[in-house]
Amino acid sequence: MARLEETTADGRTLMRQTPASAEAQTANATLARKMRRRGEESRFWWLVPTIYIIFLMLPIYWLVNMSFKTNQEILGAFSLWPRNPTIANYMVIFTDPSWYKGYINSIIYVVMNTVISVTVALPAAYAFSRYRFLGDKHLFFWLLTNRMAPPAVFALPFFQLYSAFGLIDTHIAVALAHCLFNVPLAVWILEGFMSGVPKEIDETAYIDGYSFPRFFLRIFMPLIASGIGVACFFCFMFSWVELLIARTLTTTAAKPIAAIMTRTVSASGLDWGVLAAAGVLTILPGALVIWFVRNYIAKGFALGRV
Amino acid sequence: MERTWNNKAWFMVLPVLLLVAFSAIIPLMTVVNYSVQDTFGNNDFFWAGSEWFDEILHSDRFWEAMGRNLVFSAIILIIEIPLGIFIALNMPKKGWGVPVCLVLMALPLLIPWNVVGTIWQVFGRVDIGLLGYSLRALGFNYNYVNDPFDAWITVIVMDVWHWTSLVVLLCYAGLVSIPDAYYQAAKIDGASRWAIFRYIQLPKMNRVLLIAVLLRFMDSFMIYTEPFVVTGGGPGNTTTFLSIDLVKLAIGEFNLGEAAAMSIVYFLIIMLLSWVFYTVMTAYDAEQ
Numbered sequence: 001m002a003r004l005e006e007t008t009a010d011g012r013t014l015m016r017q018t019p020a021s022a023e024a025q026t027a028n029a030t031l032a033r034k035m036r037r038r039g040e041e042s043r044f045w046w047l048v049p050t051i052y053i054i055f056l057m058l059p060i061y062w063l064v065n066m067s068f069k070t071n072q073e074i075l076g077a078f079s080l081w082p083r084n085p086t087i088a089n090y091m092v093i094f095t096d097p098s099w100y101k102g103y104i105n106s107i108i109y110v111v112m113n114t115v116i117s118v119t120v121a122l123p124a125a126y127a128f129s130r131y132r133f134l135g136d137k138h139l140f141f142w143l144l145t146n147r148m149a150p151p152a153v154f155a156l157p158f159f160q161l162y163s164a165f166g167l168i169d170t171h172i173a174v175a176l177a178h179c180l181f182n183v184p185l186a187v188w189i190l191e192g193f194m195s196g197v198p199k200e201i202d203e204t205a206y207i208d209g210y211s212f213p214r215f216f217l218r219i220f221m222p223l224i225a226s227g228i229g230v231a232c233f234f235c236f237m238f239s240w241v242e243l244l245i246a247r248t249l250t251t252t253a254a255k256p257i258a259a260i261m262t263r264t265v266s267a268s269g270l271d272w273g274v275l276a277a278a279g280v281l282t283i284l285p286g287a288l289v290i291w292f293v294r295n296y297i298a299k300g301f302a303l304g305r306v
Numbered sequence: 307m308e309r310t311w312n313n314k315a316w317f318m319v320l321p322v323l324l325l326v327a328f329s330a331i332i333p334l335m336t337v338v339n340y341s342v343q344d345t346f347g348n349n350d351f352f353w354a355g356s357e358w359f360d361e362i363l364h365s366d367r368f369w370e371a372m373g374r375n376l377v378f379s380a381i382i383l384i385i386e387i388p389l390g391i392f393i394a395l396n397m398p399k400k401g402w403g404v405p406v407c408l409v410l411m412a413l414p415l416l417i418p419w420n421v422v423g424t425i426w427q428v429f430g431r432v433d434i435g436l437l438g439y440s441l442r443a444l445g446f447n448y449n450y451v452n453d454p455f456d457a458w459i460t461v462i463v464m465d466v467w468h469w470t471s472l473v474v475l476l477c478y479a480g481l482v483s484i485p486d487a488y489y490q491a492a493k494i495d496g497a498s499r500w501a502i503f504r505y506i507q508l509p510k511m512n513r514v515l516l517i518a519v520l521l522r523f524m525d526s527f528m529i530y531t532e533p534f535v536v537t538g539g540g541p542g543n544t545t546t547f548l549s550i551d552l553v554k555l556a557i558g559e560f561n562l563g564e565a566a567a568m569s570i571v572y573f574l575i576i577m578l579l580s581w582v583f584y585t586v587m588t589a590y591d592a593e594q
Binding site for chain 2: 045046048049052053055056057058059060062063066074075078080116120121123124126127128129130131132133134136137139141143144145146148149150151152153154155156157158160161176177179180183184187199237240241242243244248258259261272275276279282283286287290291294295297298299301302303305
């Protein structure tokens with residue numbers, strides 16, 4: 001699949017190999033250039049993405065802007081940028097354990113969930129991509145329904161299930177609960193990437209005397225490394241952005257940052273600066289890692305099926 | 307790819323099966339359990355049969371929430387799908403603009419859902435938010451807290467802001483996979499811009515569009531956090547969607563039987579939709 005993307009992402013590489021003569025090549029290139037000009041209609045095509053990106057960035061900018069203001073400035077004078085930039089709001093978060101513990105909690109359960117999800121999903125995805133077995137289609141469909149299940153349906157039963165096991169307010173409870181939608185997601189994404197690896201590679205390795213675990217770890221996993229990265233990223237993201245279940249299963253010791261934010265809003269409703277700073281800090285992890293998966297993000301959202 | 311028949315593959319799937327069963331089947335059985343029982347407290351349960359289902363299926367509250375949710379999903383699809391296609395068609399195809407566009411556009415997708423709510427809650431406020439303040443300054447009587455129409459607009463614009471990028475990314479991935487040869491053939495035939503879109507680009511985007519439509523429909527059908535943070539389901543009940551209503555019922559009012567029955571009805575709808583999704587997808591794959 002990765003190979004396919006390389007050629008298709010740059011259609012021209014593919015084209016250059018097909019025409020026979022150099023003449024045809026130049027003719028083709030001119031045509032292509034004309035075509036592109038025609039396809040884009042005018043010189044103002046860039047306006048659309050630019051306007052869209054501005055629309056996307058404005059609310060985020062406003063949050064960042066607020067996070068550098070004092071509460072007096074936020075509530076007092078309406079200004080498009082902070083007049084007296086302050087990092088006091090961020091200092092509150094980094095010095096108050098009830099705030100920064102929220103980040104630590106979130107990161108702990110998100111990492112636990114990502115490791116669990118991808119580890120169990122790897123062999124399953126391999127089975128789905130290489131073998132047919134009794135009930136495989138039904139099983140795959142059942143996994144899909146869990147990816148599509150409304151978290152609201154599970155909030156209450158999860159609470160009771162994890163109470164029964166005495167796991168309420170632990171990181172592992174949230175990590176396991178998030179497996180509900182992350183494991184199917186990881187299986188789907190990995191299966192998509194694995195199906196792009198030709199089966200001959202497996203067969204050759206077996207002929208060469210590789211045992212299955214050795215083949216899987218030494219040969220197969222490096223081949224789908226990008227797929228594993230994307231699956232990790234998506235598990236991380238979906239666990240990071242989910243709040244309903246995480247909030248239901250935690251009270252204090254494992255409370256995620258997102259839940260701490262909402263509590264603060266409802267309790268005081270006043271400390272806008274700190275709220276904004278906390279919001280900005282929750283956006284940062286996504287903003288940092290997205291660069292690494294930018295070419296695969298569509299494929300991830302399409303469950304490995306672009 | 308030709309796959310060989312091997313029932314031992316079950317052993318590789320077993321960990322996934324056990325893990326997801328633990329987080330899906332046991333909770334679902336709890337829900338089923340509650341949905342057919344009633345209690346007077348003290349953990350004293352007795353059989354109630356289909357009573358709760360009767361109640362849910364005949365309650366105006368449930369159908370109103372369902373109606374609102376369907377209207378919401380419909381509006382979301384009508385706006386986001388064409389808008390997403392339009393933006394994807396205008397994205398740069400190469401150069402430094404591509405990664406910049408991809409990263410900036412994907413950013414809203416990676417923000418925790420309640421932070422999305424918080425961002426728009428602040429952004430729309432008439433006293434301290436840019437949007438609310440500007441609309442007021444322009445003379446609009448905008449107030450998403452008291453006015454149901456404004457609340458709906460805010461929630462819809464928020465969702466468009468949050469998720470249109472998903473449609474854009476998927477469509478863009480479909481578009482870049484079209485070889486230049488197709489465009490050249492169209493050029494030789496003197497095809498119009500519309501004809502290129504209709505007969506080359508749209509068919510090539512079929513598969514990703516299908517995924518986009520179904521993901522957007524299902525995710526908007528079970529939306530909870532964002533409208534909950536912005537409007538709390540209000541003013542009144544005007545933005546109370548199915549999930550919000552369900553959580554209110556289950557955790558707010560602790561009405562276990564009714565909430566459980568509603569969960570099951572809700573989940574069955576989702577199951578049905580997933581089945582349609584899966585069937586269409588596999589049929590489409592078989593065609594290719």
